[in-house]
Amino acid sequence: MPEVLEIESYRRLAERVVGATITRGWADAYAAKKLSSPGAWARAVRGRTVTSTDRRGKLLILGTDGVTLAMRFGMTGVLLLDGEAGLEGLFYGPHQYRSQWVRAGLEFDDGRSLVVHDPRRLARVEIDPDLEELGVDALAISRRAFDDALGARGDGPAIKARLLDQSRIAGVGNLLGDEMLFRAGIDPRTPVGRLDAAQRSALYRSFTQTMRTLGRRGGSHTGDHMEARFPGGLCPLDGAAMRIDTVGGRTTYWCSVHQR
């Protein structure tokens, strides 16, 4: 659920623990699934001092005086610092806090704690993450990098699928993807290679505009197309019926008239 805009707000929250030293860390078996063993997180973090924060797409990165720590939040993960959410409230999944949904965390020498709250158990912690697998960050993508990321040999996959491909551009999730295509007036099923020059330009513009505007509004869920995101919804721009189908493996909403 959380997409690049949300993870960026988590990063800003995490920025507050820079300088603090970790006294204890823990992660349950699911959160530690990408690690060599469930106990690896606790062993790796103890005694480390957080020196910086960073982010690549939806991956939150904590630099330390030793290993690099990272967190990903799946569909319902929220970062909490002493119970304070990285966003205004627990917007994702069930909008409430339950201690049994805290899956991993770090405790610091000053008494504070940074935890991952995740009902659906799809969040993960990582140690020395491999950034090679991730494409250019969605919040800092140039027109040139955008064109490179889209690529265009032959038809290629549906543009929506390509936008969601984290190895090309890191950070775009289902809602941001639908919103930028909505704004650009492009059918999400269009093969990348079939986009003409004007469409690629329009998409790059709507990409950056979507990041800026939704970032200012408060997150991925504040897009213009959101109000029509239900069966029977009508396009807020022209009143036409919205279509719903699976594109790029995800439930996709688009306007039957202005997205072509």
Added chain:
DNA sequence: AGAAAGCCTCGGCCGC
């Protein structure tokens, strides 16, 4: 009951 704002794996297909 079915879908969900993420990601990983698997298997089929295509082209060299």
Added chain:
DNA sequence: TGCGGCCGAGGCTTTC
């Protein structure tokens, strides 16, 4: 025919 890469489908997991 063999192989690698690309791409879509399905699974994970729990909740509402």
